[in-house]
Amino acid sequence: MLDNQKDNDISSIISDDFSYEDINFFDLEKPILEKFLYSMLLIRSCEYKIAEAKKEGLIKGPVHLGVGQEAIAVGIAQNLIKTDRVFGAHRSHSHLLSINQNIHALFAEVLGKVTGFSKGMGGSMHLSNPEKGFYGSVPIVTGTVPLALGAGLAAKLQNSGDIAVAYLGDGATEEGVFHECLNFAKISNTPILFVIENNLFSSHMHISLRQPEETTIRFAKANNIKCELVNGNDVNSIYRVSSSCIEEMRKRPEPFLIEAITYRWFGHVDWREDIDVGVSRSKDDIANWKKKDPIKLLKEAMIHNSYWSISEQESLEDKIQKEITSAWSKAMNDPYPSKDDLLQNVYE
Amino acid sequence: MIKTTYSKAIYDGFDYLLENHPEVFILGQGLWSPWYVGNTMNNLETKYGKERIIDTPVSESACTGAAVGASLCGMKPVIVHPRMDFMLYSMDAIVNQAAKWSYMFGGKSNASVTIRAIINRGGCQGAQHSQSLHSWFAHIPGLRVVMPSSVQDARDILVASVLCPDPVIYIDDRWLYDQEDYIDPIIEKNIDYFQPKCIEKGNDITIVCNSYSTFLGKQLKNLLFEREKISAELIDLRSINPLKIDVMVNSVKKTRRLLVIDGGWKSCGLSSEIITSVLENSPTNILKCAPKRITLPNCPAPSSPIHEKIYYPDLDYLFSETIKIFKN
Numbered sequence: 001m002l003d004n005q006k007d008n009d010i011s012s013i014i015s016d017d018f019s020y021e022d023i024n025f026f027d028l029e030k031p032i033l034e035k036f037l038y039s040m041l042l043i044r045s046c047e048y049k050i051a052e053a054k055k056e057g058l059i060k061g062p063v064h065l066g067v068g069q070e071a072i073a074v075g076i077a078q079n080l081i082k083t084d085r086v087f088g089a090h091r092s093h094s095h096l097l098s099i100n101q102n103i104h105a106l107f108a109e110v111l112g113k114v115t116g117f118s119k120g121m122g123g124s125m126h127l128s129n130p131e132k133g134f135y136g137s138v139p140i141v142t143g144t145v146p147l148a149l150g151a152g153l154a155a156k157l158q159n160s161g162d163i164a165v166a167y168l169g170d171g172a173t174e175e176g177v178f179h180e181c182l183n184f185a186k187i188s189n190t191p192i193l194f195v196i197e198n199n200l201f202s203s204h205m206h207i208s209l210r211q212p213e214e215t216t217i218r219f220a221k222a223n224n225i226k227c228e229l230v231n232g233n234d235v236n237s238i239y240r241v242s243s244s245c246i247e248e249m250r251k252r253p254e255p256f257l258i259e260a261i262t263y264r265w266f267g268h269v270d271w272r273e274d275i276d277v278g279v280s281r282s283k284d285d286i287a288n289w290k291k292k293d294p295i296k297l298l299k300e301a302m303i304h305n306s307y308w309s310i311s312e313q314e315s316l317e318d319k320i321q322k323e324i325t326s327a328w329s330k331a332m333n334d335p336y337p338s339k340d341d342l343l344q345n346v347y348e
Numbered sequence: 349m350i351k352t353t354y355s356k357a358i359y360d361g362f363d364y365l366l367e368n369h370p371e372v373f374i375l376g377q378g379l380w381s382p383w384y385v386g387n388t389m390n391n392l393e394t395k396y397g398k399e400r401i402i403d404t405p406v407s408e409s410a411c412t413g414a415a416v417g418a419s420l421c422g423m424k425p426v427i428v429h430p431r432m433d434f435m436l437y438s439m440d441a442i443v444n445q446a447a448k449w450s451y452m453f454g455g456k457s458n459a460s461v462t463i464r465a466i467i468n469r470g471g472c473q474g475a476q477h478s479q480s481l482h483s484w485f486a487h488i489p490g491l492r493v494v495m496p497s498s499v500q501d502a503r504d505i506l507v508a509s510v511l512c513p514d515p516v517i518y519i520d521d522r523w524l525y526d527q528e529d530y531i532d533p534i535i536e537k538n539i540d541y542f543q544p545k546c547i548e549k550g551n552d553i554t555i556v557c558n559s560y561s562t563f564l565g566k567q568l569k570n571l572l573f574e575r576e577k578i579s580a581e582l583i584d585l586r587s588i589n590p591l592k593i594d595v596m597v598n599s600v601k602k603t604r605r606l607l608v609i610d611g612g613w614k615s616c617g618l619s620s621e622i623i624t625s626v627l628e629n630s631p632t633n634i635l636k637c638a639p640k641r642i643t644l645p646n647c648p649a650p651s652s653p654i655h656e657k658i659y660y661p662d663l664d665y666l667f668s669e670t671i672k673i674f675k676n
Contacts, residue, residue, distance in 0.1 A: 119454025146413020180410030
């Protein structure tokens with residue numbers, strides 16, 4: 001756990017001049033690093049494709065893109081098993097793709113096609129893949145946090161050794177139910193990992209306009225929950241921190257909270273960078289955060305340390321582009337649900 | 349057949365579920381204290397352990413959400429709200445999450461949670477300790493809403509609710525707890541079995557009621573016959589969402605008069621829904637006279653005894669209002 005002086009200091013976690021030289025490899029070997037790179041790049045390419053299709057009007061519903069935040073889900077997912085119980089929110093493409101890389105099912109879902117993750121009934125904001133441990137994401141802020149708590153409580157009652165994961169944003173920590181969940185999780189020793197993706201913005205509002213501190217980890221401390229503040233753009237650190245706490249949680253059920261500091265490149269919703277739901281964001285801020293791009297950091301660190309080469313990178317990017325093109329074209333040609341499905345599944 | 353009370357029947361339902369279905373667990377405030385839930389759950393925590401009978405922090409929202417979440421993972425949780433008024437803190441988990449979970453995800457998983465909401469009114473408890481908000485929940489597609497009136501239904505509908513794959517709001521009224529009746533041994537039944545039921549035959553008027561108003565309706569039927577030789581047909585709703593109306597439609601075809609007694613408010617309420625649905629599905633001019641609703645007056649529950657006495661319709665009031673239908 002960090003000492004109090006560092007608690008609310010974002011620059012001590014991710015400084016303005018943070019670079020690939022600051023990336024630590026711990027004891028990670030090439031296959032896992034390559035997997036991180038592939039997953040992050042796949043998620044990003046997928047979201048860029050969605051942004052482009054949204055701009056072109058091919059996607060009808062809203063899309064909340066997490067470009068710039070890929071490292072968090074990728075680092076955590078490396079520690080998960082398919083019987084764990086993961087819950088997301090409105091910006092959850094990465095949470096799902098980090099545990100199931102079926103990009104076709106995501107494309108189909110955002111297009112409202114029957115082959116999508118939620119059979120075309122959910123769209124970008126309602127994703128579900130329980131077979132792989134992704135129980136659901138919904139756009140009510142903090143809506144799934146108590147559900148994840150219950151999923152963790154169930155894991156404890158079932159003695160399964162599984163854990164629940166609740167992904168939430170910094171805005172979600174302002175909802176009352178979040179604090180109820182921290183308290184209940186602690187008092188009941190529920191194996192739930194709260195992952196706060198603090199991208200400093202809730203919709204258009206910077207955290208400094210909403211909270212007395214720029215980090216939220218104080219809420220874990222107030223509830224005696226073990227916690228760690230990490231650089232959300234450093235996949236290796238996220239993996240290492242989550243790996244040790246998840247291992248502990250499986251052995252002895254208890255909650256844990258990770259706050260990952262990051263930044264989203266797009267606005268709150270849809271495809272524009274500079275305008276965020278009607279309010280301009282600082283272009284300098286966006287440019288500065290792009291220098292701390294999680295994919296660029298890992299790639300450069302790997303090349304610098306001779307784990308990786310430019311040609312390997314090029315062939316990886318090429319491979320992913322082909323996957324994107326093929327999955328997108330398949331999804332575009334897939335059928336919609338039938339009209340009769342409108343009234344299905346209201347009740348079982 | 350054994351004779352038991354409504355509250356003991358609820359206890360028996362829980363006892364049966366916990367004994368026979370290991371995936372059932374219960375959480376809520378006051379579960380380790382008889383003060384909160386009458387004698388409907390006495391000492392369950394001693395018999396089944398505090399792991400399965402969880403008395404929770406004062407957090408309706410988190411606890412209801414947790415019940416919903418556990419229900420997605422193979423458990424059959426019951427969240428108990430000792431007063432429906434406090435349950436309003438948990439509206440997101442109920443209305444946004446549980447009710448829509450199956451639909452949003454194409455039926456891939458169901459929130460098979462039971463939300464027990466207790467109506468606990470009277471005793472001059474006033475505006476925030478008295479509400480019966482069943483009509484709200486009945487508005488929401490995806491929620492099942494049940495309101496047992498008889499002793500046997502109190503137990504059997506509880507069992508069916510907990511075993512049902514859909515989210516169910518199970519509403520019991522503490523004013524019914526001391527009712528006594530003979531009941532059969534438990535047989536597990538699908539929740540669809542518990543539809544509106546004609547519980548007393550009659551020819552002159554159809555009286556539709558639910559929960560405690562069914563208890564009143566039975567006395568009203570007797571009074572109407574004793575004093576006016578009016579023969580009333582009594583329908584106990586039991587399940588108000590989804591609502592099956594054919595029993596009411598058939599009854600009204602015979603009696604050609606319709607009265608609904610409901611323990612909620614009038615505007616956009618259950619009584620309005622019953623009358624509209626019956627008329628929509630009946631031949632024109634089926635009624636000999638205008639349909640009637642008897643509900644709570646259009647104000648919050650009062651705290652002064654002088655107001656409370658007139659707030660909840662009593663038998664005399666029901667009788668005089670019903671008689672008016674025949675004088676039109």
